Amino acid sequence: MIITKKRDFQELMENIKGYRSFFLIGCSECASLCGTGGEPEVKAMREALEAEGKVVTGGIVAKTGCQVLGTKTELKKYKEELDKAECILVMSCGAGTQAAVEIFEDKPVFPANDSMFLGNMTRYQMFDERCSLCGKCILDKTGGICPITACPKGLLNGPCGGCKDGHCEVSPDIKCAWVRIYERMKRLDKLEELCETIIEAKDWSTSQKPRTLYTREEKKK
Amino acid sequence: MSFREVLNSGKFVVTAEVGPPKGTDIKEMIHHMELLKGKVDAINVTDNQSAVMRICSLAVCKIALEHGLEPILQMTCRDRNRIALQSDLLGANVLGIRNVLCMTGDHVSAGDHKGAKPVYDVESVQLLRIVDSLNNGRDMSGNELMGTTDFYQGAVVTPEANPLEPQLIKFEKKVKAGARFFQTQAIYDIEKFKEFMKYARRHPVKILAGFVVLKSAGMANFLNNNVPGIRVPQELIDELKAAGKEKALDTGMNITARHIRQLREEGICDGVHIMAIGMEDKVPEIMARAGLL
Numbered sequence: 152m153i154i155t156k157k158r159d160f161q162e163l164m165e166n167i168k169g170y171r172s173f174f175l176i177g178c179s180e181c182a183s184l185c186g187t188g189g190e191p192e193v194k195a196m197r198e199a200l201e202a203e204g205k206v207v208t209g210g211i212v213a214k215t216g217c218q219v220l221g222t223k224t225e226l227k228k229y230k231e232e233l234d235k236a237e238c239i240l241v242m243s244c245g246a247g248t249q250a251a252v253e254i255f256e257d258k259p260v261f262p263a264n265d266s267m268f269l270g271n272m273t274r275y276q277m278f279d280e281r282c283s284l285c286g287k288c289i290l291d292k293t294g295g296i297c298p299i300t301a302c303p304k305g306l307l308n309g310p311c312g313g314c315k316d317g318h319c320e321v322s323p324d325i326k327c328a329w330v331r332i333y334e335r336m337k338r339l340d341k342l343e344e345l346c347e348t349i350i351e352a353k354d355w356s357t358s359q360k361p362r363t364l365y366t367r368e369e370k371k372k
Numbered sequence: 373m374s375f376r377e378v379l380n381s382g383k384f385v386v387t388a389e390v391g392p393p394k395g396t397d398i399k400e401m402i403h404h405m406e407l408l409k410g411k412v413d414a415i416n417v418t419d420n421q422s423a424v425m426r427i428c429s430l431a432v433c434k435i436a437l438e439h440g441l442e443p444i445l446q447m448t449c450r451d452r453n454r455i456a457l458q459s460d461l462l463g464a465n466v467l468g469i470r471n472v473l474c475m476t477g478d479h480v481s482a483g484d485h486k487g488a489k490p491v492y493d494v495e496s497v498q499l500l501r502i503v504d505s506l507n508n509g510r511d512m513s514g515n516e517l518m519g520t521t522d523f524y525q526g527a528v529v530t531p532e533a534n535p536l537e538p539q540l541i542k543f544e545k546k547v548k549a550g551a552r553f554f555q556t557q558a559i560y561d562i563e564k565f566k567e568f569m570k571y572a573r574r575h576p577v578k579i580l581a582g583f584v585v586l587k588s589a590g591m592a593n594f595l596n597n598n599v600p601g602i603r604v605p606q607e608l609i610d611e612l613k614a615a616g617k618e619k620a621l622d623t624g625m626n627i628t629a630r631h632i633r634q635l636r637e638e639g640i641c642d643g644v645h646i647m648a649i650g651m652e653d654k655v656p657e658i659m660a661r662a663g664l665l
């Protein structure tokens with residue numbers, strides 16, 4: 152899921168200082184699990200804004216905020232509340248915010264959150280990053296652990312000289328990705344494969360932005 | 373004789389590290405180069421070491437050539453993508469630089485521009501392959517070069533890495549990728565280093581043992597606690613302590629000289645690399661004590 156973090160409230164107030172009335176859009180998917188855009192957070196935001204003297208004309212928790220057409224449909228029945236709002240405050244990720252930008256051509260849209268990374272949820276509201284969405288998976292070669300993400304240098308062929316007692320020079324909180332890969336390949340009895348494979352320099356064209364993907368098949372007439 | 377020829381001749385090689393200054397005042401650096409001239413076989417110029425921004429390695433290597441020293445260009449993958457790395461390598465070659473040490477590079481979080489975007493488009497193993505490819509007349513995309521490079525390429529290895537196995541796997545990949553010589557992280561335990569050399573000797577590469585002179589027991593403890601892959605044995609720390617504050621540096625120099633002498637006399641490795649870190653002026657004295665001058 153996309154991991155989001157609430158933007159500092161004072162910073163948010165600074166962002167929206169020119170506006171008085173707002174419509175809030177949360178999201179029932181990732182932002183809900185992150186505690187940044189579910190029902191309780193949208194309610195809390197309404198109260199916090201009102202305490203600052205702002206007006207909240209309405210709000211919803213969109214089913215999937217990044218799905219443009221679906222969200223647009225969900226918003227149809229809030230026409231009156233939306234008309235009264237000077238701007239939209241989106242409590243999901245950057246994709247959700249920009250879905251709203253597409254839907255509301257004539258209204259300013261502000262993000263209430265900062266989007267962090269594609270994350271795994273390890274415990275309740277504890278997230279870590281394991282995949283960088285690089286566009287060409289190498290997990291088949293690295294024992295299922297992604298060094299592009301787990302190693303701060305994204306090294307593809309083994310640990311650097313900064314590995315200290317199995318931990319990373321960048322932070323002792325990070326276990327060396329290549330020690331993890333080594334240990335896993337050893338457990339799977341695949342060390343020979345690890346030794347023999349020199350992974351080529353990555354073709355970064357697969358992550359050239361902005362990326363698009365169309366997989367739908369057009370119905371033949 | 374060039375660095376490559378000296379190493380291949382079987383003579384015990386000595387290289388010294390020169391760290392470019394931060395700023396344009398190069399008087400002290402030139403002074404250090406003059407001190408090392410005619411004594412060491414090559415000087416090894418660091419590439420924004422510890423991710424602290426300084427004069428680039430390439431420019432200082434050129435200055436070294438002008439002062440009659442043979443440079444080893446350190447190239448890290450931290451600050452340049454594959455286009456910049458190859459372009460700098462071609463530039464280095466036409467400037468007369470013939471040795472390159474391929475490294476990954478300390479992370480930007482260690483340095484003085486912590487908000488910098490780390491590059492690592494390629495890493496040390498791949499950089500070695502790039503050098504090999506340029507030497508064979510093609511860039512890494514396979515495009516033909518008008519004139520090839522003539523580099524003698526090396527890499528680094530940490531004999532006391534913990535855990536050691538993943539480090540050795542990478543060492544072997546570097547050998548396969550074309551590394552001809554290796555420079556090690558600082559070593560302090562000759563017996564343990566001998567074990568590493570027993571393993572390394574199975575590969576067709578030259579090994580230069582790394583040395584960082586201990587200035588005090590405090591420094592030794594600091595290295596043990598903070599620098600990955602360095603382990604100063606307790607008996608050396610005790611030796612430094614026993615020497616007292618005033619004699620500690622002198623004792624540290626003696627330890628380095630003693631170790632270098634042993635490596636050479638017993639033919640354990642092919643040479644040494646002295647990382648003086650601000651004490652470049654002491655290198656000739658250490659060499660003299662080691663019986664190398």
